[in-house]
Amino acid sequence: MRNGFLLVTLFVLGIEGLQLSGILRSSETGGFLLLLAGTIAGIVWFIQANRNRTPSRSERENFAWKLRSTRERERAFYELATTLSSTLDFQKVLDATQDIGKLALHDPDPNERLISAVFLFQGDKRELHPISSRGLTQKDSSRLTAGKQGVLGLALQQDDPVFAINAKKDNELSYYAGFQPCLSLVAIPLRAGFEEYGVMVFGSEKSNAFSDESVDMLKAIGKQATIALQNAFLYQKLLTEKERIVEVEEDARKKLARDLHDGPTQSVAAIAMRVNYIRRSMERQPQQAIEELGKVEELARRTTKEIRHMLFTMRPLILETQGLVAALHQLSEKMRDTHNTNVVIEAEQNVEKWLDSHAQGVAFYIIEEAVNNARKHAQSDHIWVRLKRQNTAYLVVEIEDDGVGFNISEVNTDYHLRGSLGMVNMKERAELIEAQLQLTSQAGVGTKITMVVPIKRQPSDVTEPIRPVAHIDNPLQISANPPTQPQKDKSNIPYATKRSPSS
Ligand SMILES: Nc1ncnc2c1ncn2[C@@H]1O[C@H](COP(=O)(O)OP(=O)(O)OP(=O)(O)O)[C@@H](O)[C@H]1O
Ligand SMILES: [Mg+2]
The missing domain is CATH 3.30.565.10 (Histidine kinase-like ATPase, C-terminal domain)
Incomplete structure (x- = not known):
């Protein structure tokens, strides 16, 4: 430090000497040289000051904390990225998307609140539902929006991230109490090919909270999240389909049990009753017994046809061998035969x-x-x-x-x-x-x-x-x-x- 001042003093004295001796006359040149002298002094001072200085304890602690938190962020980032690419659980995908997005957007700052939500299109009207969120109120979570205006609408139209500076002025997000204090917003569309799933939104109460690089990263996360969502949707659909097939089969069994009960079981019970009656009346009224026998025979034949018809409808073999139209013609024949229809x-x-x-x-x-x-x-x-x-x-x-x-x-x-x-x-x-x-x-x-x-x-x-x-x-x-x-x-x-x- 002392050396710096010494150097500058000598330098300035030298300049003055030159000016006095008439070699340097212009006052402008003198001003410039003084500025130059000041800069050199600063540099010399900086080099001197930092040459042998050991960092203070708080500086060391601060540095160690930053290193630790960077490592933690990296680990969390890795874990979330793994979750995103491996899970088929719809809710986990949405949670991981927001958590990973938060990591991508921010240096850890415990004082800054970050609000986020994933809006997905649902229902016949194709409205956006905030399916998963961080920092939205309960009322917000049930509020639907059209996704036609404001950052949501723009992000979907442009298929690119869109920034906004004041949530209160946004045509759609302003209705969400959780987003209202936000002074920085970024909306990332979730789309794969022609399939539009929705939008992911992050908001901060600080202005200019999101850098361009972090948004690029968020865009990549959005793409990854869309693929994960697509997989989760397909998996969910598969599960639902499976459940429905099982239910349909179960219903078919119930219906068969009821049809058997109402149809052939009743007929066989009637046959048993009539046979019993015939047995008792054979000696007293043999003629009537013979007539009854004829009716029982007819009933037994009809019941056989009914059972055959049921078996046919349960598994029409002709459907497998000759197809639908042939099976329908056979159904028509059986309807005429069994029910005269x-x-x-x-x-x-x-x-x-x-x-x-x-x-x-x-x-x-x-x-x-x-x-x-x-x-x-x-x-x-x-x-x-x-x-x-x-x-x-x-x-x-x-x-x-x-x-x-x-x-x-x-x-x-x-x-x-x-x-x-x-x-x-x-x-x-x-x-x-x-x-x-x-x-x-x-x-x-x-x-x-x-x-x-x-x-x-x-x-x-x-x-x-x-x-x-x-x-x-x-x-x-x-x-x-x-x-x-x-x-x-x-x-x-x-x-x-x-x-x-x-x-
Ligand atoms: N073609 C039709 N003509 C007149 N009424 C009909 C016709 N189709 C259905 N229905 C009426 O609709 C009701 C419901 O039909 P559905 O097939 O669900 O039950 P079901 O035939 O009574 O019993 P299940 O089919 O379970 O044996 C019937 O009970 C009948 O009143
Ligand atoms: Mg019916």
Whole structure:
């Protein structure tokens, strides 16, 4: 330090000497040289001051703390990144995304509050739901938003992170109490290809809280999180699908048990009673006993047919070997044979080839239940089953009768009390193949069920290209969006009805 002053003093004296001797005349030059002298003095002082100085205790502690926290951040970052790439748990993905985002955005500063939320599109209206958050109020957590304006809307439109400086002025986030004190906001869209999942938002009460580098990192996290979300969604869908298949099978077993109880079991009990009566009346009224025997024989034959019919509907082998239309023709024959019911099959040639064997099996079950309903409840002269292709995207199945019709609303209202399973089963099975069912009925005119099945395969003998389902004009307003998983609820109305004139 002393040396520095000495050097500068000598330097300034030298300059003055030169000016006095007339070599340097200009006062501007003198000012510049004085500035230069000051800078050199500063540098010399800095070098001197730091050459042999040992850091103070608090400086050492501070340095050690920073090193420790950097290591901890790195470890946490690594762990969260591993969680993100390995978990199929939806909630864990959302939590890890926010935690890792927080680490990426900030140096650890215990005094700074960071608010974050992951908004995902949900529901028919495709609104943004704050599915997971840090620092939002309970009320905020149930508040939905459109995702059309403010940082949310902009991030989604631009498919890029968007900054904002005041949450109170944001058209959508201002409604969230948790975000209101934020003076820095960044919104990162969560999107994979054409699939838009939602937006992740971070907010800080400090202004200019987020650097460009940290936002770049956040963008990478957003991409990783979207893939993790996609996997979690698919896994969830798979689980739900599995559960539904098990439930559908269980319902089918229940229905079979009830049908066996109501049908063949009753008939066999009646046969036993009549045989008992015949045995007792054989000696006293032999003629009547013979007549009764004839009736019992007829009843036994009918019961055999009923059981055969049930076995056929349970596992129509012809469906596996010759396909849906052949199985429907056999159903029609059996309906005539067993129940004296007239079922007319009108199918376009080779129409079943547009459905895979699983979809054909499900379609058969639904048609069989609808035909059976018409037989049991409609007292109709005819039942028609029609199968036709609606351009290359849908296969339309209609089951129509000219019977008594019924009041759909009334049946829907007390459906859960009736002990019926037929319509619920039909609806659930249709969901398994993503088909849409529509029921119309009119008193005295009849009932019609329309099922629209999306075509997912191209039969080998049809060369016409299949257009993607989403671009087809849909006569029955089928959603082009991926279907949300319906919740199974037996008390639910089994059909969304289009029209119910008798109600
Ligand atoms: N084609 C139809 N004509 C007249 N009424 C019908 C017709 N289809 C259904 N229904 C009415 O709707 C009700 C519900 O039908 P659903 O198939 O769910 O039950 P179910 O046939 O009574 O019993 P299950 O199918 O469980 O053996 C029927 O009880 C009947 O009143
Ligand atoms: Mg039924």
